[in-house]
Amino acid sequence: MTSPRAPRISFVIPIYNEEGILRSAVIDLRERLAPLGWSYEIILAENGSRDRTVSLSEELSAKYPEVRAFSMGEPNYGAAMKRGILEARGEIVICEEIDLCDVDFHERAVKLLDGGDFDMVIGSKLAEGSEDERPVMRHAASLVYTNLLRVTLGFRGTDTHGLKAFRREALSRVARECLVDRDVFASEFVIRAYRAGLRIREIPVRVVEKRPPSINLWKRVPHVMKSLVKLTWSIRLGTEPPSRRNLKVSRPPPPPGK
Numbered sequence: 001m002t003s004p005r006a007p008r009i010s011f012v013i014p015i016y017n018e019e020g021i022l023r024s025a026v027i028d029l030r031e032r033l034a035p036l037g038w039s040y041e042i043i044l045a046e047n048g049s050r051d052r053t054v055s056l057s058e059e060l061s062a063k064y065p066e067v068r069a070f071s072m073g074e075p076n077y078g079a080a081m082k083r084g085i086l087e088a089r090g091e092i093v094i095c096e097e098i099d100l101c102d103v104d105f106h107e108r109a110v111k112l113l114d115g116g117d118f119d120m121v122i123g124s125k126l127a128e129g130s131e132d133e134r135p136v137m138r139h140a141a142s143l144v145y146t147n148l149l150r151v152t153l154g155f156r157g158t159d160t161h162g163l164k165a166f167r168r169e170a171l172s173r174v175a176r177e178c179l180v181d182r183d184v185f186a187s188e189f190v191i192r193a194y195r196a197g198l199r200i201r202e203i204p205v206r207v208v209e210k211r212p213p214s215i216n217l218w219k220r221v222p223h224v225m226k227s228l229v230k231l232t233w234s235i236r237l238g239t240e241p242p243s244r245r246n247l248k249v250s251r252p253p254p255p256p257g258k
Helices: 022-036 055-062 076-088 105-113 136-153 168-176 181-196 217-237
Strands: 009-015 040-046 069-073 092-097 120-124 166-169 200-204
Touching: 009 076, 009 200, 022 055, 022 105, 040 076, 055 069, 055 168, 069 076, 076 092, 076 168, 076 181, 092 105, 092 136, 092 168, 105 120, 105 166, 105 200, 120 136, 120 181, 136 217, 166 168, 168 181, 181 200, 181 217
Parallel strands: 009 040, 009 092, 040 069, 120 200
Antiparallel strands: 092 166, 120 166
């Protein structure tokens, strides 16, 4: 039995507690992609949902042959994204968000990648010409985070989160090398791509979300900071930071006569 022909483009979409928009978002994405005539797959990377997201993703996978779904069993955006990238079969991989599904970005990015001059295209919500229509506090948080990446890791771009398209052959090794997960995986992925000398192009995008964030911004801060420490250590020194339990305590020798 021959295996089905691999699609040309893979969409990787992490999902978490998305029962309110999952079905409509996938149907809308399929309808908007239809005129393009692309051969594609949609990978729904579920991670730890507490609502009907898992069952809905399975229903969509059963109904539409181009939709695939898996479940990580725990809330971990970065781990879900990484697994989706490594399981993708397309020549081009597009990392999307279920509340965006920006087909305009898809078209522009694929055109740039097909031109042969770039390995990765990033849809930046902070680049000149972009339109970030999220709440002011979320826009400000993105600016602070990007500047933090520049100071700690020498990041040369404007945005690491959000939409990304890349040639799978050029970036799969980079994905495998990434050490952190959750929210900071996307940053490590992009920064390692820059440091590997890959050809990266940022393009402005318009960001209009279909629903509020599924995870509170302030609850993410402690883990983000912890992951940034680990990421800075690993990239700057080329190793993971030692854990406390592996540290050896040096004790002074006992005084003479004891």
